Amino acid sequence: MLDKNGIAKRIAKEIKDGYYVNLGIGIPTLCANYIPDGINVVLQSENGLLGMGPFPLEGEESPDLINAGKQTVTMLPGSSIFDSAMSFGMIRAQKVHLTILGAMEVSENGDIANWKIPGKMVKGMGGAMDLVASAKNIIVAMQHVNREGESKLLPQCELPLTGIRCVKKIVTELAVLDVLPNGGGFKLLERAPGVSVAEIIAKTKGKLVVDGDVPEMEI
Amino acid sequence: MLDKNGIAKRIAKEIKDGYYVNLGIGIPTLCANYIPDGINVVLQSENGLLGMGPFPLEGEESPDLINAGKQTVTMLPGSSIFDSAMSFGMIRAQKVHLTILGAMEVSENGDIANWKIPGKMVKGMGGAMDLVASAKNIIVAMQHVNREGESKLLPQCELPLTGIRCVKKIVTELAVLDVLPNGGGFKLLERAPGVSVAEIIAKTKGKLVVDGDVPEMEI
Amino acid sequence: MNKIYANAEEAIKDIEDGAVLMLGGFGLCGIPENCITALVKKGTKNLTCISNNAGVDDFGIGLMLQTRQVKKMISSYVGENAEFERQLLSGELEVELIPQGTLATRCLAAGYGMPAIFTPAGVGTEVAIGKETRNFNGKDYLMEYAFDADFALVKAWKGDAAGNLIFKDTARNFNPLMAMAGKITIAEVEELVPSGELDPNFIHTPGIYIHRIFQGSGYEKRIEQKTVRKRL
Amino acid sequence: MNKIYANAEEAIKDIEDGAVLMLGGFGLCGIPENCITALVKKGTKNLTCISNNAGVDDFGIGLMLQTRQVKKMISSYVGENAEFERQLLSGELEVELIPQGTLATRCLAAGYGMPAIFTPAGVGTEVAIGKETRNFNGKDYLMEYAFDADFALVKAWKGDAAGNLIFKDTARNFNPLMAMAGKITIAEVEELVPSGELDPNFIHTPGIYIHRIFQGSGYEKRIEQKTVRKRL
Numbered sequence: 001m002l003d004k005n006g007i008a009k010r011i012a013k014e015i016k017d018g019y020y021v022n023l024g025i026g027i028p029t030l031c032a033n034y035i036p037d038g039i040n041v042v043l044q045s046e047n048g049l050l051g052m053g054p055f056p057l058e059g060e061e062s063p064d065l066i067n068a069g070k071q072t073v074t075m076l077p078g079s080s081i082f083d084s085a086m087s088f089g090m091i092r093a094q095k096v097h098l099t100i101l102g103a104m105e106v107s108e109n110g111d112i113a114n115w116k117i118p119g120k121m122v123k124g125m126g127g128a129m130d131l132v133a134s135a136k137n138i139i140v141a142m143q144h145v146n147r148e149g150e151s152k153l154l155p156q157c158e159l160p161l162t163g164i165r166c167v168k169k170i171v172t173e174l175a176v177l178d179v180l181p182n183g184g185g186f187k188l189l190e191r192a193p194g195v196s197v198a199e200i201i202a203k204t205k206g207k208l209v210v211d212g213d214v215p216e217m218e219i
Numbered sequence: 220m221l222d223k224n225g226i227a228k229r230i231a232k233e234i235k236d237g238y239y240v241n242l243g244i245g246i247p248t249l250c251a252n253y254i255p256d257g258i259n260v261v262l263q264s265e266n267g268l269l270g271m272g273p274f275p276l277e278g279e280e281s282p283d284l285i286n287a288g289k290q291t292v293t294m295l296p297g298s299s300i301f302d303s304a305m306s307f308g309m310i311r312a313q314k315v316h317l318t319i320l321g322a323m324e325v326s327e328n329g330d331i332a333n334w335k336i337p338g339k340m341v342k343g344m345g346g347a348m349d350l351v352a353s354a355k356n357i358i359v360a361m362q363h364v365n366r367e368g369e370s371k372l373l374p375q376c377e378l379p380l381t382g383i384r385c386v387k388k389i390v391t392e393l394a395v396l397d398v399l400p401n402g403g404g405f406k407l408l409e410r411a412p413g414v415s416v417a418e419i420i421a422k423t424k425g426k427l428v429v430d431g432d433v434p435e436m437e438i
Numbered sequence: 439m440n441k442i443y444a445n446a447e448e449a450i451k452d453i454e455d456g457a458v459l460m461l462g463g464f465g466l467c468g469i470p471e472n473c474i475t476a477l478v479k480k481g482t483k484n485l486t487c488i489s490n491n492a493g494v495d496d497f498g499i500g501l502m503l504q505t506r507q508v509k510k511m512i513s514s515y516v517g518e519n520a521e522f523e524r525q526l527l528s529g530e531l532e533v534e535l536i537p538q539g540t541l542a543t544r545c546l547a548a549g550y551g552m553p554a555i556f557t558p559a560g561v562g563t564e565v566a567i568g569k570e571t572r573n574f575n576g577k578d579y580l581m582e583y584a585f586d587a588d589f590a591l592v593k594a595w596k597g598d599a600a601g602n603l604i605f606k607d608t609a610r611n612f613n614p615l616m617a618m619a620g621k622i623t624i625a626e627v628e629e630l631v632p633s634g635e636l637d638p639n640f641i642h643t644p645g646i647y648i649h650r651i652f653q654g655s656g657y658e659k660r661i662e663q664k665t666v667r668k669r670l
Numbered sequence: 671m672n673k674i675y676a677n678a679e680e681a682i683k684d685i686e687d688g689a690v691l692m693l694g695g696f697g698l699c700g701i702p703e704n705c706i707t708a709l710v711k712k713g714t715k716n717l718t719c720i721s722n723n724a725g726v727d728d729f730g731i732g733l734m735l736q737t738r739q740v741k742k743m744i745s746s747y748v749g750e751n752a753e754f755e756r757q758l759l760s761g762e763l764e765v766e767l768i769p770q771g772t773l774a775t776r777c778l779a780a781g782y783g784m785p786a787i788f789t790p791a792g793v794g795t796e797v798a799i800g801k802e803t804r805n806f807n808g809k810d811y812l813m814e815y816a817f818d819a820d821f822a823l824v825k826a827w828k829g830d831a832a833g834n835l836i837f838k839d840t841a842r843n844f845n846p847l848m849a850m851a852g853k854i855t856i857a858e859v860e861e862l863v864p865s866g867e868l869d870p871n872f873i874h875t876p877g878i879y880i881h882r883i884f885q886g887s888g889y890e891k892r893i894e895q896k897t898v899r900k901r902l
Contacts, residue, residue: 018671020878040671042832042878046538047464048608050876051832058666063467063659064595064607070465071665077866078832080873081607083614083642084464084490085546085782088539092557092783093850095878111562121527122535123517129565130539133558134783164562237439239646259439261600261646265770266696266840269644270600277898282699282891283827283839289697290897296634297600299641300839302846302874303696303722304550304778307771311551311789312618314646330794340759341767342749348797349771352790353551383794543782550775553806556785574785574815583806606871639838640872 002173002192002219007141009034009219010190011100011171014139015041022046022091022131024101025069027141031100042078044096046127048087051079068127088127092134099135101128103142103167105157108206109183110167112140113159125162132163144172144203151205153177153186175200176217177208185209190217221392221411221438226360228253228438230319230390233358234260241265241310241350243320244288246360250319261297263315265346267306270298287346307346311353318354320347322361322386324376327425328402329386331359332378344381351382363391363422370424372396372405394419395436396427404428409436441601441645442630443652446476449624453482453589456509460545460585460616461489461499462592465518466662468609469498472626472654473591478502484509488587490541490612492516497660506530514538518662537565540582542615547584549618549647554583590620593654594643597627598636601645610642617643626654673833673877674862675884678708681856685714685821688741692777692817692848693721693731694824697750698894700841701730704858704886705823710734716741720819722773722844724748729892738762746770750894769797772814774847779816781850781879786815822852825886826875829859830868833877842874849875858886 002010008030015021015031017039023029032054035041043052045067052067053074061072090096105113112132115125132138145151153170170177176190185207188200191214201208221229227249234240234250236258242248251273254260262271264286271286272293280291309315324332331351334344351357364370372389389396395409404426407419410433420427443449450473453459463469477485478501485508492511493500502508503521510532516522525531536544537559547555556579560566570581592613595606603625605613617623625643630653675681682705685691695701709717710733717740724743725732734740735753742764748754757763768776769791779787788811792798802813824845827838835857837845849855857875862885 044878045608047467048611050878051870055665055667057669061661061664061666062607063661064609066465066467066608066662068464070467070662072661072663073665075607075870077864078830078834078877079870080832080834080876081605081610081870082873082876083610084538084542084612085615086876088542089782089784089850090876090878091539092559093781094783121517121523124513124515124535125537125565126515127538129537129563130557130559133561134539161563263646264840266699267843268840269646270638274897274899276901280893280896280898281839282893283841285697285699285840285894287696289699289894291893291895292897294638294839296632297598297602297645298638299600299602299644300638300837300842301641301644302842303770303774303844304847305644307774307791308550308552308618309644309646310771311791312549313551340749340755343745343747343767344769344797345747346770348769348795349789349791352793353771380795543784551790552775553788553809553811555787558783577785579785604871610871639836639842 001195005030006219007171007173010176010217011139011141012036015098019097020044020095022096022099026102028100028102046087046091048082048084049079051076088130091130094134094136096135098137098139099131100139100141101131103140105152105154105159106140106167106170107154107157108185110165110179111157112162112167113157115162116160128162132166138167139169139171140167141171144174151203153204153206155206174203180209187211188214190215192217220414224249225438226390226392229395229436230358230360231255234317238316239263239314241315241318245321247319247321248288265306265310267301267303268298270295307349310349313353313355315354317356317358318350319358319360320350322359324371324373324378325359325386325389326373326376327404329384329398330376331381331386332376333381335379347381351385357386358388358390359386360390363393370422372423372425374425393422399428406430407433409434411436441648441651442599443650445652446472446626449650449652450476450480453477455482456484457588458486459488460587460590460620461487462611462613462616463489464608464611465491466493466498466660468593468605468611468613470591470593470626471657473624474498474501477507478505483507486510486512488512488585490514490538492519492522494518494662495521510534512536514541542612544582544585545612545615545619548586549615552584554581556581585619587620588622590616590623592617592623592625594625594627596629596631596636597625597651598631599633601648601651602636602641603643603648604636604640605642614643618647622649623647624650626652628654628657673880673883674831675882677884678704678858681882681884682708682712685709687714688716689820690718691720692819692822692852693719694843694845694848695721696840696843697723698725698730698892700825700837700843700845702823702825702858703889705856706730706733709739710737715739718742718744720744720817722746722770724751724754726750726894727753742766744768746773774844776814776817777844777847777851780818781847784816786813788813817851819852820854822848822855824849824855824857826857826859828861828863828868829857829883830863831865833880833883834868834873835875835880836868836872837874846875850879854881855879856882858884860886860889
């Protein structure tokens with residue numbers, strides 16, 4: 001079973017040289033720490049920054065330089081600043097190769113719910129609806145089950161949707177799964193270390209495709 | 220009767236303090252020379268310049284700094300440079316207060332034709348269609364009749380249109396005329412020095428409204 | 439034609455009750471601090487505020503919520519504000535949540551004279567309810583309208599007498615977009631310089647979009663989430 | 671991931687016959703001189719060129735017309751070119767004339783992932799024939815589609831290894847728009863610098879839009895209409 005850093009580490013393996021990547025808040029942010037050596041990746045922050053660097057050194061933080069999570073950040077050489085229309089313009093135009101974000105639910109046809117829980121205070125979708133509607137390649141980082149032990153991989157999302165038919169891959173503490181096209185369901189690709197296929201089957205409510213031996217993931 | 224500079228001089232009186240103005244090629248360009256003293260006017264060139272200044276001094280011309288007529292120009296203090304999308308964006312959003320341009324024909328409901336003569340090589344509309352479709356206030360600078368002596372102020376344009384119901388005012392070598400709303404025709408406002416109302420009537424084919432005494436223009 | 443105003447009070451003097459305002463900024467980054475303070479002092483009521491966020495309890499638009507000046511918020515994310523939540527749940531405050539890119543592009547549309555734009559954001563979600571959906575090249579898009587705001591209040595790093603603006607780092611965000619979108623745009627700047635001091639090649643917002651400009655003062659520029667690395 | 675190419679020949683090597691190209695520039699100002707020269711040398715045929723103008727007889731796109739490499743021009747104004755006129759009248763060359771703002775905004779739409787835009791330009795004229803007209807707030811607009819170009823060839827003043835571009839004066843024009851709009855965008859620059867030398871606040875085209883960049887050489891930068899004042 002993976003911890004949050006394990007999930008981030010496994011997702012980071014999906015990041016290729018030359019990619020422009022948008023990382024959501026939470027586990028996705030951690031992916032930046034595990035980008036493989038020797039590849040050149042540019043992080044996009046949708047509040048208007050390409051080339052986002054690590055947090056600043058204590059005392060060097062600037063109120064004028066934050067990421068989309070409102071955290072103080074830095075810029076790397078080759079960075080650029082732009083307004084929010086251009087930022088979402090490049091997202092819509094699919095110039096950002098990969099979007100990694102969290103989710104509350106994913107359905108077997110790739111629908112995602114991650115912004116609203118009926119009865120709770122709604123904070124808003126921020127840029128999530130734009131990102132999931134636009135990105136060619138979306139990887140979801142999330143726990144396999146919620147706090148009540150219920151599967152978050154469902155036949156259909158029960159929570160209000162953020163976007164439809166958009167998630168391509170899911171990495172949880174238990175498994176790596178592809179979302180098959182045309183409602184084909186979740187295809188189990190890899191098990192987390194020490195996790196059995198039986199446990200993944202038990203914790204996946206949506207259609208799960210298990211095809212032959214499922215290797216343990218290498219991270 | 221006015222010469223080209225006279226037409227430009229008369230039109231320049233329509234330019235008010237604080238106006239952003241787009242000047243077309245030909246007579247309109249001359250208007251810049253007659254902007255009244257003490258008022259602050261900013262010239263927009265649709266290839267991406269606000270704050271256009273006079274032609275450069277000999278030897279100071281730059282291939283990187285031209286106006287929409289492709290002439291070398293200069294920038295005044297407070298200038299800004301932008302791309303063509305923003306340039307036509309500010310035009311469409313009616314941030315440019317006044318557009319002055321030439322015409323081959325104007326109709327009594329304010330249609331304008333100035334880009335194409337059937338049977339002749341068509342050079343293109345450039346930015347003219349955007350300008351006439353967007354501007355709140357359009358003044359046409361032109362000769363009252365063409366080389367064949369035919370009126371250019373018509374019931375309906377005979378040449379292909381550049382835009383419809385858009386011209387607000389016309390200044391020719393003979394007269395100043397408003398285009399009345401809802402196809403009301405050309406209202407004669409002023410005569411050029413030495414020009415009779417009779418001559419203007421004779422040379423205006425479209426509906427002409429002559430209301431009481433028509434003063435001679437002051438320029 | 440003078441665009442320079444003495445201060446925020448003068449610049450916002452004619453903002454009436456019930457006005458529709460745009461306020462630049464992302465979180466607390468790049469917000470028009472002086473204009474907000476002046477609006478609180480003036481007490482203008484029943485405002486509709488188009489702003490990506492709603493500030494925090496004691497800063498930014500949160501200050502106008504404390505004084506119940508806001509009737510409606512149009513935002514993409516409003517999560518850092520307890521007073522906001524209280525007013526929303528009690529029905530005192532109306533909220534319209536829209537995707538962040540839609541918010542930005544509806545500003546752009548207004549500034550560029552485009553009455554509507556198409557975006558895939560929100561297709562198949564509750565955001566799409568009541569909106570025209572249209573398919574282009576096999577993909578669905580929602581048609582979203584340009585904003586129509588009475589005033590835009592923006593904050594820039596530098597500005598000149600002609601109204602040209604330059605923004606610093608990610609304090610740019612929505613500011614240049616809203617600057618273009620307001621019927622009347624009021625810019626507050628950290629440094630106001632004479633015309634001619636800013637390089638025309640590096641103007642973010644051309645002065646044609648700016649109606650009033652003033653030298654701001656006393657900027658707090660509060661950091662919402664200070665995150666730092668330890669020095670080794 | 672290296673975006674830097676040795677020269678124009680290398681950068682345009684895979685532009686095939688029949689490709690749809692965008693070429694930046696307004697008149698002869700800010701045109702991709704090196705790319706044009708390389709295309710002439712390569713002899714690529716049947717090109718569709720989206721460019722505001724078509725150069726003059728012996729410079730700019732005019733050079734590609736001399737060699738009959740262009741099948742179709744999509745432009746707003748093509749008036750300075752006798753060979754162009756000859757080919758057009760003889761039917762060798764196809765020409766689509768569109769309003770300049772429509773040209774610019776269709777590039778913007780492509781770069782911003784918007785499938786179509788609305789503009790009033792051309793309403794009631796022959797430009798409107800066959801196009802969807804739509805009324806918003808009492809005014810008619812035409813719906814115009816985003817461009818779909820295989821390659822965009824742009825010319826910048828400075829660029830860095832990350833692909834960030836800066837343009838000089840009115841040589842900016844269509845260049846940043848086409849840079850965003852090409853499926854593959856090739857930028858030639860007067861000065862190529864290492865990443866980190868350009869101020870992130872003053873980048874006109876972020877590197878994400880640029881796939882290939884090279885240091886141009888031998889720029890002629892011809893002036894089309896030299897107009898000067900006499901020194902007194």
